[in-house]
Amino acid sequence: MSARNKELLGLVPVAGLLIAGFASVFVVGGDDLDNTSLIFGAYFFAICLAAHIFLRIRLPYADPYLFPLVALLAAIGLVMLYRIDESFARDQANWFVVGLVLFMLTIVLLKDYFVLERYRYLIVTGGLLLLLMPRLPGIGAQVNGAYLGVDIGPLAFQPAEFGKLAVVIFLASYLREHREVLVVGARRFAGITFPPIKHLGPMLVVWGAAMFLLVFIRDLGSSLMFFGAFLALIYVATNRISFVLIGLLMFFAGAWFFASTVGHVGDRIDVWLDPYADAQGDGFQVLQSMFAQADGGLFGKGIGESLLTAPGNDQPLIPEVQTDFIYALIVNELGLFGGCGVIAIYTLIAARGFKIATIAQDGFSKLLAAGLTAVFALQAFVIIGGVIRVIPLTGVTLPFISYGGSSVIANMVLLALLLLISDRARRPQQSTQDVIG
Amino acid sequence: MNAPIVRLFIGVLVLFALLVGFTSNWAVFDADELAAKSQNKRPLFEAQQIERGKILTADGEVIAESKPKGKGDQLRYVRRYPLGSLFGNPVGYSFLTEGQTGLEQTQQAVLTGEDNEFVSILDQIRGRQQEGSNVVTTLDSGAQQLAVDQLDGQSAPGAIVAIEPDTGAVKAMVATPGYDPNTIPTDKQQLLEGGQASGLFNRSIQGIYPPGSTFKVVTAAAALDSGAADPDTTLDGSSPQTFSGVPLENAGGEEFGDIDMRTALTHSVNTYFAQLGEEVGTGTLLDYMERFGFEKDPEVQLPDDQMATSGVFNSNGKLVDEGFDVARVAIGQGGAEGQILATPFQMAEVAAAIANGGKLMRPSLVQEVKDPDGRTTSRLDPDVQSDVVSEDTAAELTDMMTSVVDEGTAAALAGDLGGVTFAGKTGTAEKNLDERINQPWFIGFAPADDPQIAVAATIEQCTGCFGGEVAGPMATAMMNYFVNGG
Numbered sequence: 001m002s003a004r005n006k007e008l009l010g011l012v013p014v015a016g017l018l019i020a021g022f023a024s025v026f027v028v029g030g031d032d033l034d035n036t037s038l039i040f041g042a043y044f045f046a047i048c049l050a051a052h053i054f055l056r057i058r059l060p061y062a063d064p065y066l067f068p069l070v071a072l073l074a075a076i077g078l079v080m081l082y083r084i085d086e087s088f089a090r091d092q093a094n095w096f097v098v099g100l101v102l103f104m105l106t107i108v109l110l111k112d113y114f115v116l117e118r119y120r121y122l123i124v125t126g127g128l129l130l131l132l133m134p135r136l137p138g139i140g141a142q143v144n145g146a147y148l149g150v151d152i153g154p155l156a157f158q159p160a161e162f163g164k165l166a167v168v169i170f171l172a173s174y175l176r177e178h179r180e181v182l183v184v185g186a187r188r189f190a191g192i193t194f195p196p197i198k199h200l201g202p203m204l205v206v207w208g209a210a211m212f213l214l215v216f217i218r219d220l221g222s223s224l225m226f227f228g229a230f231l232a233l234i235y236v237a238t239n240r241i242s243f244v245l246i247g248l249l250m251f252f253a254g255a256w257f258f259a260s261t262v263g264h265v266g267d268r269i270d271v272w273l274d275p276y277a278d279a280q281g282d283g284f285q286v287l288q289s290m291f292a293q294a295d296g297g298l299f300g301k302g303i304g305e306s307l308l309t310a311p312g313n314d315q316p317l318i319p320e321v322q323t324d325f326i327y328a329l330i331v332n333e334l335g336l337f338g339g340c341g342v343i344a345i346y347t348l349i350a351a352r353g354f355k356i357a358t359i360a361q362d363g364f365s366k367l368l369a370a371g372l373t374a375v376f377a378l379q380a381f382v383i384i385g386g387v388i389r390v391i392p393l394t395g396v397t398l399p400f401i402s403y404g405g406s407s408v409i410a411n412m413v414l415l416a417l418l419l420l421i422s423d424r425a426r427r428p429q430q431s432t433q434d435v436i437g
Numbered sequence: 438m439n440a441p442i443v444r445l446f447i448g449v450l451v452l453f454a455l456l457v458g459f460t461s462n463w464a465v466f467d468a469d470e471l472a473a474k475s476q477n478k479r480p481l482f483e484a485q486q487i488e489r490g491k492i493l494t495a496d497g498e499v500i501a502e503s504k505p506k507g508k509g510d511q512l513r514y515v516r517r518y519p520l521g522s523l524f525g526n527p528v529g530y531s532f533l534t535e536g537q538t539g540l541e542q543t544q545q546a547v548l549t550g551e552d553n554e555f556v557s558i559l560d561q562i563r564g565r566q567q568e569g570s571n572v573v574t575t576l577d578s579g580a581q582q583l584a585v586d587q588l589d590g591q592s593a594p595g596a597i598v599a600i601e602p603d604t605g606a607v608k609a610m611v612a613t614p615g616y617d618p619n620t621i622p623t624d625k626q627q628l629l630e631g632g633q634a635s636g637l638f639n640r641s642i643q644g645i646y647p648p649g650s651t652f653k654v655v656t657a658a659a660a661l662d663s664g665a666a667d668p669d670t671t672l673d674g675s676s677p678q679t680f681s682g683v684p685l686e687n688a689g690g691e692e693f694g695d696i697d698m699r700t701a702l703t704h705s706v707n708t709y710f711a712q713l714g715e716e717v718g719t720g721t722l723l724d725y726m727e728r729f730g731f732e733k734d735p736e737v738q739l740p741d742d743q744m745a746t747s748g749v750f751n752s753n754g755k756l757v758d759e760g761f762d763v764a765r766v767a768i769g770q771g772g773a774e775g776q777i778l779a780t781p782f783q784m785a786e787v788a789a790a791i792a793n794g795g796k797l798m799r800p801s802l803v804q805e806v807k808d809p810d811g812r813t814t815s816r817l818d819p820d821v822q823s824d825v826v827s828e829d830t831a832a833e834l835t836d837m838m839t840s841v842v843d844e845g846t847a848a849a850l851a852g853d854l855g856g857v858t859f860a861g862k863t864g865t866a867e868k869n870l871d872e873r874i875n876q877p878w879f880i881g882f883a884p885a886d887d888p889q890i891a892v893a894a895t896i897e898q899c900t901g902c903f904g905g906e907v908a909g910p911m912a913t914a915m916m917n918y919f920v921n922g923g
Contacts, residue, residue, distance in 0.1 A: 232445050232448075235441050235444075235445060236438050236441045236442055236445060237438070239438070239440065239441045276474075276476065279476040280476075287476055287477075290463045290471055291471055291472075291474070291476075291477040291479050292479065293460065293463040293464045293468075293471075294463055294464060294467065294468040294469075294471035294472055294477075295468075295472070295479050295480075295483070296464050297464055297465060297468055298464070298465055307479060307482055307483060307486070309511075310478065310482055311482055311485060311486060311507060311511050311512065311513035317478075317479060317482070331460060331463075331464050335464065336460055336461055336464040336465055339457075339460045339464065340457055340460070343453050343456050343457055343460075346453065347449070347450065347453050350446060350449050350453075351446065354442050354443070354445065354446040354449075357438075357439075357442045358439045358442050358443070363438070366438050366442070367438075370438075370442050370445065374445060374449070377449045377452070377453075378452075381449075381452045381453065381455075381456065384456050385452075385455070385456060385459075388456065388459040388460055388463060389459065389463075390455055390456065390459050
């Protein structure tokens with residue numbers, strides 16, 4: 001079976017999930033839902049089919065599993081959003097249309113994605129500027145104490161979602177060029193291998209950027225995500241675990257320092273360590289999340305059965321349920337099994353992403369695929385981890401599930417890049433193609 | 438570069454395994470503990486979204502029902518009590534913020550449908566709302582209303598309890614003043630501040646009082662059944678006589694000569710029963726009290742903290758089993774070392790045990806449980822709580838108690854049941870001798886030859902009154918209702 005037929009087959013469970021999910025929300029929610037709202041599911045599936053047909057034409061050899069896995073996540077997200085509020089599902093489906101356009105544009109314009117290497121400094125400058133925007137007066141928006149949003153007139157978006165792409169592209173390109181020097185120039189000192197001093201500079205810059213993000217954006221999670229992606233790339237490029245350990249040590253030392261000196265960073269950590277200390281205030285969100293999960297149990301309460309607000313008043317029982325805490329709602333309604341299902345899909349996407357990195361033939365492709373996959377997996381880890389108190393709470397979105405245009409669009413571009421790399425890697429030898437072409 | 442990529446993937450697997458582990462912890466392993474946290478209001482809100490079953494009287498009147506408010510996510514059920522204060526005490530209340538009492542509390546699992554684990558899991562998978570079962574009580578709305586009417590006319594708070602002797606079914610349980618459960622969300626604090634004077638205090642089973650001469654039935658039962666005496670045992674009925682160094686008088690100082698037990702009970706002769714008590718002895722008397730249900734909480738479906746134990750209490754309010762004046766306890770009084778105190782419910786159980794041939798049936802407030810589809814899932818299964826006395830002893834006691842009504846202290850009530858013979862015992866416990874404050878009692882059952890109902894009635898105090906004239910008419914009105922149908 002050809003790759004694209006496998007992909008089409010992979011969309012069958014997506015359709016099944018959409019039908020079952022939308023139908024059950026509609027049955028449970030009944031009276032409050034508009035009859036036409038059922039078509040949001042069909043609308044989204046049409047987007048999936050359009051993307052599939054586009055891939056058939058443009059990237060016939062691309063990985064067949066990646067897109068159906070992403071569509072599955074998006075379907076789960078859409079059903080949960082539909083269950084929270086039908087307008088969220090409509091908006092999200094609309095965002096997928098925009099996402100699809102950017103997905104296609106990426107594939108068409110970056111067919112030769114090596115051009116990215118040429119503009120790497122431009123890209124990273126743009127990316128860093130994006131990350132700074134939330135703190136600029138007038139356009140920055142603070143959400144839950146973290147500066148992750150930008151609000152310019154009608155346009156509101158989360159720059160970190162796009163920033164992560166820029167940073168990974170830059171690092172992949174930079175490390176492709178400097179990896180040999182990093183390895184060869186390394187010095188052993190006191191039994192630990194240190195990167196050469198000359199190249200330590202750029203690493204310190206990245207570490208400094210992560211620390212800056214921590215203090216400036218006040219979000220431990222996103223700085224962990226960026227720095228984690230950086231360490232993953234360093235590791236892949238140099239195969240030196242000592243670099244990773246030194247990096248982690250530096251990160252946690254810096255995080256500890258800022259946690260004890262900068263109040264708002266420390267507060268987040270205190271809440272993480274003991275949410276009961278301020279159950280009605282700072283600890284409220286994560287406690288409600290834990291209570292909602294406890295209420296879900298093994299199988300969950302069933303779609304549409306979760307209590308989102310206290311009956312009789314509108315006090316939320318799962319805060320920020322459509323974005324940060326959507327995982328808590330999934331565990332509440334679909335149980336531990338539902339939560340593990342979502343994590344399993346992320347695991348499979350990571351597996352496919354790293355697979356693409358291993359079969360890619362050149363250094364840049366390998367590093368780019370590994371970096372994009374790592375940053376994607378870390379984002380999922382950081383937000384779910386925050387919601388279930390593995391790490392302090394953070395403000396990034398759950399990729400492809402959370403409500404939000406920036407997240408959908410940026411991750412669609414990320415998917416496009418991975419598919420581009422895999423199409424090149426899996427394409428039969430040039431000579432064969434010439435004969436066919 | 439492929440080896441580090443594979444190891445990177447392993448690292449991601451470890452991180453994701455951490456996520457699975459933590460989710461498992463919150464959702465499953467630690468779930469019960471989280472659900473019990475006081476900060477966690479979710480279980481309370483969810484309980485409010487379950488349509489709690491109805492509570493009904495034996496004759497089908499609705500005592501408690503749940504009314505929906507709001508729609509969708511905002512849907513919640515609020516308890517309503519259509520009969521107001523009539524069933525306030527035995528049934529109690531159930532509100533999200535105020536908690537639960539009475540049958541609402543003890544029948545929680547049934548009323549919310551949690552008792553059937555299998556069905557609720559099945560419903561959960563089907564996504565069906567959990568629904569509670571209906572509880573049909575043994576209480577009779579007519580009898581309950583009649584008891585309220587009887588007590589409302591009295592000068593002091595009081596209580597009436599009526600029990601079906603052969604089943605243990607509690608047909609009426611009233612304490613005045615009552616309270617209207619519908620007002621609990623607004624008035625609970627005020628009611629609580631009233632302490633034992635408030636309507637929340639269910640004096641029918643929480644109030645302990647000196648039972649006075651009604652307790653002579655217990656003393657007689659112990660004497661007859663243990664063999665310490667027989668109906669013909671003759672003792673000196675003169676007055677006063679000295680017990681524990683203090684003179685004891687008969688009511689009104691009345692003198693009796695050498696009399697048998699029947700005469701002594703008929704005329705409630707204190708000096709006879711004080712001597713009888715001493716002959717029975719502390720140990721045997723306590724033994725028989727236990728068989729009647731004293732010395733422990735009643736075995737009816739009410740929360741333990743909403744029931745009181747009847748027994749011999751010292752002046753510190755502690756139950757004692759020795760060192761008290763058994764002669765005075767035998768006549769339903771006592772002293773600082775030990776005073777007999779009993780709930781109206783306990784005294785109704787005494788009457789019911791004699792009426793049922795000496796077998797005390799386990800009391801019950803629940804007649805049957807019906808699932809939401811109307812099927813009966815459980816029904817009152819009469820069960821002997823204890824073999825108190827032999828059938829012969831019970832027959833002898835019935836005979837003596839019939840004589841109380843025919844020619845004794847309750848002779849004025851003899852015609853109250855329209856020619857039906859009934860058995861009874863009056864009681865007039867002295868609470869303050871100087872101010873002549875007494876607590877009047879009456880216990881009895883009817884008809885005497887085929888008892889259908891056993892009753893205890895009392896009011897907390899009245900001045901210079903007697904059990905036969907104050908409590909007696911209340912009790913006969915209740916018996917008349919059950920024997921002659923209202």
